[in-house]
Amino acid sequence: MSILIENISKHFGQFQALSPLSLNINEGEMIGLLGPSGSGKTTLLRIIAGLEGADTGRIQFGDRDVTNLHVRDRRVGFVFQNYALFRHMTVADNVAFGLEVLPRKERPSATEIKKRVMHLLDMVQLAHLANRFPSQLSGGQKQRIALARALATQPEVLLLDEPFGALDAKVRKELRRWLRGLHDELGFTSVFVTHDQEEALELSDRVVVMSNGHIEQIDQPGALYASPNSRFVFDFLGNVNVFEGRFEEGKWHNGIANIERPNTAEPKDGQLYIRSHEFFVSPSPTDTASLPLRIIAINPIGAEVRLELTPIDWNSNEVWEIDLPHKAFDKNCFEKGQTVYVTPKAGYFFAADAEKPILLNWEH
Amino acid sequence: MATNLSVDHPRPRHKRVLPGLGLSLGTSLLFISLIMLLPMAGLVMQTADMGWEQYWSVISDERVVASYKVTLWAAFIASIFNGFLGLLLAWVLVRYEFPGRRILDALVDLPFALPTAVAGITLATLYAQNGWYGSILESLGIKVAYTPVGIVLAMAFTSIPFVVRTVQPVLEELSPEEEEAGMTLGASDWAVFRRVIFPALWPALMTGVALSFTRSLGEFGAVIFIAGNMPYVSEITSLMIFVSLQEFDFPAASAIASVVLMASLVLLFAINLWQARYLRRLHGR
Numbered sequence: 162m163s164i165l166i167e168n169i170s171k172h173f174g175q176f177q178a179l180s181p182l183s184l185n186i187n188e189g190e191m192i193g194l195l196g197p198s199g200s201g202k203t204t205l206l207r208i209i210a211g212l213e214g215a216d217t218g219r220i221q222f223g224d225r226d227v228t229n230l231h232v233r234d235r236r237v238g239f240v241f242q243n244y245a246l247f248r249h250m251t252v253a254d255n256v257a258f259g260l261e262v263l264p265r266k267e268r269p270s271a272t273e274i275k276k277r278v279m280h281l282l283d284m285v286q287l288a289h290l291a292n293r294f295p296s297q298l299s300g301g302q303k304q305r306i307a308l309a310r311a312l313a314t315q316p317e318v319l320l321l322d323e324p325f326g327a328l329d330a331k332v333r334k335e336l337r338r339w340l341r342g343l344h345d346e347l348g349f350t351s352v353f354v355t356h357d358q359e360e361a362l363e364l365s366d367r368v369v370v371m372s373n374g375h376i377e378q379i380d381q382p383g384a385l386y387a388s389p390n391s392r393f394v395f396d397f398l399g400n401v402n403v404f405e406g407r408f409e410e411g412k413w414h415n416g417i418a419n420i421e422r423p424n425t426a427e428p429k430d431g432q433l434y435i436r437s438h439e440f441f442v443s444p445s446p447t448d449t450a451s452l453p454l455r456i457i458a459i460n461p462i463g464a465e466v467r468l469e470l471t472p473i474d475w476n477s478n479e480v481w482e483i484d485l486p487h488k489a490f491d492k493n494c495f496e497k498g499q500t501v502y503v504t505p506k507a508g509y510f511f512a513a514d515a516e517k518p519i520l521l522n523w524e525h
Numbered sequence: 526m527a528t529n530l531s532v533d534h535p536r537p538r539h540k541r542v543l544p545g546l547g548l549s550l551g552t553s554l555l556f557i558s559l560i561m562l563l564p565m566a567g568l569v570m571q572t573a574d575m576g577w578e579q580y581w582s583v584i585s586d587e588r589v590v591a592s593y594k595v596t597l598w599a600a601f602i603a604s605i606f607n608g609f610l611g612l613l614l615a616w617v618l619v620r621y622e623f624p625g626r627r628i629l630d631a632l633v634d635l636p637f638a639l640p641t642a643v644a645g646i647t648l649a650t651l652y653a654q655n656g657w658y659g660s661i662l663e664s665l666g667i668k669v670a671y672t673p674v675g676i677v678l679a680m681a682f683t684s685i686p687f688v689v690r691t692v693q694p695v696l697e698e699l700s701p702e703e704e705e706a707g708m709t710l711g712a713s714d715w716a717v718f719r720r721v722i723f724p725a726l727w728p729a730l731m732t733g734v735a736l737s738f739t740r741s742l743g744e745f746g747a748v749i750f751i752a753g754n755m756p757y758v759s760e761i762t763s764l765m766i767f768v769s770l771q772e773f774d775f776p777a778a779s780a781i782a783s784v785v786l787m788a789s790l791v792l793l794f795a796i797n798l799w800q801a802r803y804l805r806r807l808h809g810r
Contacts, residue, residue, distance in 0.1 A: 210709060212705055212708075212709070231708075232705075232708045232709055233708050233709070233710075233711045233712065233713070234711075236711065237709060238709070239705075239706070239709040241702045241705070241706060242702075243700070243702060245700060245702035245703050245705070245706040246703075246706075247703060247706070247707075247720075247721055247724075248703075248725065249724040249725060250724075258707070258710055258712070258720070259710035259711055262707075262710060262711055262712040262713070262716045262720070263711065310706075310710070311709070311710075313710075314710065314711060
């Protein structure tokens with residue numbers, strides 16, 4: 162079922178949790194709401210569910226206006242961050258709950274309920290735990306039971322609040338893949354909230370990046386990564402180094418450091434955003450750039466080696482991070498404390514007065 | 526590492542906040558013995574002087590048996606009433622913000638703080654035929670003071686904090702998400718209360734009601750002023766003990782007391798066992 166969100170806003174006391182925002186979600190789509198805490202993503206999710214009322218605006222499921230509909234009549238599946246399983250009920254009773262509270266006319270018979278519950282438990286591969294209590298389950302198992310419970314009434318919209326937040330990395334990855342499979346198989350429309358960019362990019366059809374109660378960008382994961390459209394999205398997607406440059410004589414300067422301006426960029430002051438893997442590292446400056454840095458840490462991470470560096474005689478608010486392939490790293494034998502020069506290959510330029518970035522490529 | 530482990534090192538002692546088991550358990554046991562077991566042993570010794578026959582004739586005396594009935598019924602009704610009112614009070618105190626909430630919260634403990642005799646006299650005055658409430662109820666044909674209804678009232682008043690104070694913390698810890706989960710699954714408000722909230726409160730509520738009941742069984746000060754104390758109608762068991770004491774019949778007093786004591790102990794043990802079983806399920810084995 163498609164979801165239409167129109168001019169929804171919300172404040173709690175003095176705090177504006179959501180500025181008026183609109184969003185269209187297509188039928189069968191999986192949407193990730195991504196943002197830091199306090200960005201309003203959970204509030205938006207709860208408003209879609211009907212757990213929170215919006216101050217203004219309209220929500221529509223398909224052709225049905227649900228703006229003033231109570232949460233119990235919206236028929237959405239909702240998975241809570243802490244699972245919110247009923248502690249005093251067995252796993253099977255938890256899953257059966259949504260069926261058992263149906264009005265008598267719509268309620269399936271007891272045997273039918275039992276059959277449906279077993280089917281759902283099979284689907285989440287936990288049929289053997291039917292008679293356990295939630296306190297006897299692990300986090301990942303609880304999460305799957307919470308999902309089975311939410312899906313029992315066959316909702317067409319599934320809403321998930323930080324679904325994998327409390328799980329360890331391995332279980333999280335497994336569950337993510339499993340949820341995606343389930344989504345594709347059953348064809349419901351899903352919206353999930355996360356602060357983990359990797360999760361949002363991996364799982365969603367489209368990612369909605371939020372900050373301070375508004376939407377910063379809506380895009381497919383690939384497009385979002387390739388062209389973030391604001392400083393916020395850049396910062397939030399992470400792994401980016403910022404060079405604050407003053408433009409003079411064809412170059413951006415900061416202290417003793419400088420970077421040459423490619424022809425595509427405006428000759429203005431501004432910031433260069435360069436991702437951590439878009440660099441060469443060499444013992445001496447190159448024609449393109451002279452960025453002296455001192456290596457303060459060397460961390461091998463998977464297929465790459467991550468260097469942490471601090472600027473020498475120029476300024477940056479944060480420690481720089483540069484990822485090198487093992488081959489490039491081994492060739493140079495870098496050591497902690499060593500001074501190196503880095504040269505960008507590609508990056509984005511925000512002129513001081515501009516909202517949108519320009520993509521830059523340096524030729525070597 | 527492996528070689529290190531095989532060497533017999535003295536293990537570092539784990540530091541605890543309280544001194545070791547010996548000292549803390551010893552102190553607790555000593556205190557319990559002095560304050561509870563010793564008087565109870567005295568009670569048993571007093572009754573041991575009587576033979577079984579005499580014991581039985583004292584505790585099965587017609588007037589005493591009538592007092593058991595009055596006490597049990599009154600305590601039962603009072604504790605059930607407190608179950609409802611206490612749950613409501615706890616609910617209001619936890620779930621709503623309103624001016625004077627703190628004051629109401631403090632007032633709940635008043636029956637504990639107030640000398641029970643003062644409570645009894647106050648209730649008797651209010652509900653007497655010419656009292657503030659009594660005169661109104663009188664015109665409706667309801668008599669409270671000097672009837673068994675008065676006993677129920679006094680018992681309910683003195684024991685309500687038990688219910689409120691046992692239910693309140695559980696209600697505070699109940700996560701709102703469970704209720705919300707119930708609602709997203711389509712449950713009506715009543716279904717959420719009955720199937721989600723109530724089962725979580727049930728053990729605490731039962732404990733509160735049981736405490737309220739046992740307390741009511743033993744209540745003396747508050748009740749005698751309002752009960753009227755008519756033999757076979759509104760005499761409570763504590764009064765029977767008191768009467769025996771007045772007659773310097775200490776063995777009879779302790780015999781009756783032992784019955785009350787036994788009833789309370791059995792009930793408390795039963796509640797504890799049942800609750801332990803229930804909670805084990807909730808917290809996993």
